[in-house]
Amino acid sequence: METSAKKYDVFQAIADPTRREVLKLLGEKELPISEISSHFPMSRTAIAKHLHVLTEAELVSGQKVGREKIYRLHPEPLQELKQWLSYYEQFWHNKLSILKHVVENSEDVKRETD
């Protein structure tokens, strides 16, 4: 299965904003490559490469259906991120200064949950 030969891990995969947008799109529903790329100001080929990176990180998988390749979200590897994060939660749980940060980012919260 060669799972240890992965070139991209989940940390690298989500580092790129385009790939994060792709994940979000696929969170809503499965989509073929060309449909995905229609949401971005770059070529289909570029998106295909991003999908390749996401595939290596096992965050998405693509299935050939007819002449299309349908991609779907595969969110499980994000658990590794959550786990990594959990170590740092101890630092902000007891800090008063975090309030400022949360308030500053409340706009983001609203936007992302629309």
Next chain:
Amino acid sequence: METSAKKYDVFQAIADPTRREVLKLLGEKELPISEISSHFPMSRTAIAKHLHVLTEAELVSGQKVGREKIYRLHPEPLQELKQWLSYYEQFWHNKLSILKHVVENSEDVKRETD
């Protein structure tokens, strides 16, 4: 303050495994650059660059004390990551509405700001 001119965001900052190790080290205690770099098989200069990236992402800050520069962890920006992740938890907590997700998320916000 030039906060919008940041070259590195938190997603990029944590993409590199060396930088994640640096964060973990600084989670234990504040350290000067040379002390940090002694934990890695690369030059002090390389580590200084990583610290610069982490500084731009506001995950660490360095204070000059005598001839040393002491770095400390600044974990707040990781909240953005947690927030981003929270969207995807609906998929592995499995099914149900985004409403549930939003409600859970707002609970987190309240708890964390106590």
Next chain:
DNA sequence: TATATATGAAACCATTTGGTTTTATTTTAT
């Protein structure tokens, strides 16, 4: 069958990244 559609693959390119080495500056400590 011919054509349009969807993807795959390869070559290419500029910029960024992650490292190096070298040189300079600042701050102790002898």
Next chain:
DNA sequence: ATAAAATAAAACCAAATGGTTTCATATATA
């Protein structure tokens, strides 16, 4: 006053990254 220690800054470099264009292949469809 020197020397050592800690960092800073700059030049340099190879490889990776994120994009492009071009060409090929597979699959529907008129």
